[in-house]
Amino acid sequence: MSMKKKADVFDIINYVVLTLLIIIIVYPFLYVVVNSFNALSSHRPSFFWPEQPTLMTYQTVFKDESLLHSFWISVLRTVVGTSFTVIVTSLCSYAMSKNFLKFRPLYVVLFTIPSFFNGGMVPVYLNIRNLGLLDTFWVYILPAGFSFFYMVLMISAFRAIPESLEEAAFIDGAGFFSVFVKIILPVSVPTLATVALYAAVGQWNAWYDTMFYTNKNSLQTLSSVLMRIVRENNLGEMTSELTSDMENRSYNPEGVKMATMVVSVLPIIFIYPFLQRYFVKGIMVGSIKG
């Protein structure tokens, strides 16, 4: 009945408000894309279409070896880091999904506390230094190995699997590890994908660890390079080699910076359809169980 009602004032206002909201949310992205294709570093920005369209800015980005290297490091940390997180957390979650796991109550406490209290920036930094992880690739991977939130997601998924599936394998003499690998993991792919996507976006966007735990140029990630560019812009300084390089080589340094941003967002846009679906699922499960 109510579905057939004609649109009233509320509906019209609602559509207008939501349309405006979407314009406000999307336009900043469009603005950066448009201006990243701008040839002239003029004092007037282009609003909807580049005044003098060019690909030079992107050519500059893809010719910059240090930028390409940072892109590669970002890819590497995302792939290795995500795999490590998924492996460590899923192994642990499977064992934790069994109530007869010895010391389980203790583990629950141990895993929960860090989500409410942490040592703080300096003790974390000093700890990483004492462990000899400063200026190593592993500083991106190892600390991210376990996440309480991912564990909650996985435990609820593992518990939803019918026990009969496992029992058949146990009767055939399989142990927990082989049941986990051969039965549990294959049926939990959607949840694993959800966690993997969360972890991957986190790895791709991470900049703090690169900024404060590494100095080597060879370890810089795209995200940290961007953070540096934006901060230097903001502070009105041009200190790093990278940005001064850009100033020299290109006739539109601002356009090149925007092209760098676009390049860094592209991988996220590519996997966006998956991101959306699995992330929403993840947040729903997390909110119900958490």
Added chain:
Amino acid sequence: MKRKKKSVSTALGRDRKSQLTLQLMVAPALIVVILFSYFPMYGVIIAFKNYDIFKGIMESPWARNNGLEHFIDFFSAPQAGSVIWNTIYMAFLKLIFCMFPPMVLAVLLNEVRSIKFMKTVQTMSYLPHFISWAVAGGIFYNLLNPSRGALNTLLVDWGILEKGIDFISDERYFRPIIVLTQIWKGIGWGSIIYLGVIVSIDQELYEAVEIDGGKRMAKIRYVTWPFLKPTFAILFIMECGKIMSGGDTFDQIYVFGNTQNRGVADILDTFINRVGLEQGRYSYATAANLFKSVINIILLLLANKISGRLTEQSLF
């Protein structure tokens, strides 16, 4: 028979070998947590010591005034007052202005009749959630730039301004920028959880309001809102545990903060990061951090208790 018995005990983890397997599966995660979460917690002791890199945590001498030297230094430092004030100010702005928009968006989305339009709005609104503050900061830096940014160009063109304003560096505009960009980044993502609740509401409840002659506003007020309140309460409690972290705005303030707006931008987290990691005053920064964490936990527990009394909703 024997074989069957064994498999049952395996399935229940009763035999030694299978229990060992399970323990080994927990081990990697346990090692990660101990190494990277519990070791730093132990490191908090340096707040009460004069940390010396060469001596390590154990051997470093205790600080003066019964180990409270760095706390006293922090509270008597000239910037302490303004840093704490900025932190709390920012957190309250976030509580007041950033908590409602996602809920309102969820309610509005639910009123949309075209599923296609609804899905489009949702998809678009999540996008900013997936980019880092480095990129988001870069985007707004370009939009708000005083000489070649879109906003200033328009304002000058329309004769509203004579010369572009450096909005980000201006202390008057800094806080609004933080709030607005936060809403921009979080509104879509934050709406998911509310939308999930709204979808689960029994349609008969709405029909009941309709029979009583209630219009749309009545439905939102008497049906939707009571269902959303518990979720809102939980999110509110969690947000209260972030007050001394300025509502978790470190990344954002790190991007937008500069020497000109520091008077309003500097919050505890940026202060601790600067003093600790950039200036190397380890013990001092750790003392400030410990103060921050303790107040955060107290506020979380307090909010939890008050909410438990008022709305019967609590985290634990």
